[in-house]
Ligand SMILES: Cc1cc2nc3c(=O)[nH]c(=O)nc-3n(C[C@H](O)[C@H](O)[C@H](O)COP(=O)(O)O)c2cc1C
């Protein structure tokens with residue numbers, strides 16, 4: 001296993017999302033590098049250790065409370081203690097640290113006796129890429145926009161829970177998931193790809209996020225697999241591709257069923273098109 005104490009370069013930030021702005025920082029790292037994650041407790045795009053799926057560098061997690069009181073000199077000393085061979089610190093143009101976020105990259109440059117790389121603002125179509133903007137896009141169902149900022153599909157890993165038991169009998173079979181640590185996209189129906197347990201591949205799927213206002217009104221995150229019956233034992237991963245329609249209250253299960261079949265046709269068509 002890599003010993004992170006041998007790292008010669010680090011990138012620092014919150015890194016919720018591991019979006020294209022963050023990826024730009026990682027490009028400035030060297031072979032022996034570590035990503036230093038400052039945990040604020042608000043990460044809900046790539047909560048906890050999910051950030052690890054989006055980089056091959058090891059990650060060191062620091063609680064914000066551990067470092068928020070440090071002044072510039074103390075912060076550098078803290079980093080040097082963790083990384084005795086440190087030669088390069090990589091941060092973005094808006095990186096701040098210390099009490100009241102008082103210190104910026106300028107202070108790092110003044111105080112660190114080696115290289116400080118400051119990555120310029122990463123934008124997409126003139127819009128600055130940030131985690132809070134990705135959250136805002138997901139909350140209005142703009143999956144395509146969120147995915148473009150992320151540089152990958154928005155992905156939720158959930159644990160299997162039981163549903164109401166009417167899906168399979170009266171509608172279509174679904175895998176019901178719980179994923180409390182993630183930001184839920186706007187309520188509605190989505191074209192998705194779903195990975196079951198530890199399978200290596202994703203299945204084409206259509207997913208519902210929201211309160212089942214037509215049936216029992218409870219909240220659900222559920223995925224219907226399009227390429228045949230599957231058995232899910234413990235968990236599944238939903239990768240969001242695009243938004244199909246809003247959540248609706250139907251007058252009967254029959255009408256809901258018709259709508260679901262239309263959703264299935266939409267998702268199949270879009271995913272076939274993507275695979276071409
Ligand atoms: C593709 C799809 C679309 C759905 N759309 C709606 C909807 O618009 N309104 C709603 O109340 N429930 C919707 N549902 C959720 C169903 O109400 C739910 O699957 C049904 O209540 C069965 O739940 P169960 O799996 O817990 O038995 C949708 C489910 C799927 C798979």
Ligand SMILES: Nc1ncnc2c1ncn2[C@@H]1O[C@H](COP(=O)(O)OP(=O)(O)O)[C@@H](O)[C@H]1O
Nearest residue numbers: 013014015021091092094095121122129130131
């Ligand atoms: N759009 C961007 N362009 C360049 N650097 C960025 C961008 N977004 C974040 N960074 C840098 O990445 C690191 C992590 O930032 P963080 O505050 O966690 O991201 P966000 O602003 O997306 O929540 C910081 O060093 C920050 O300056």
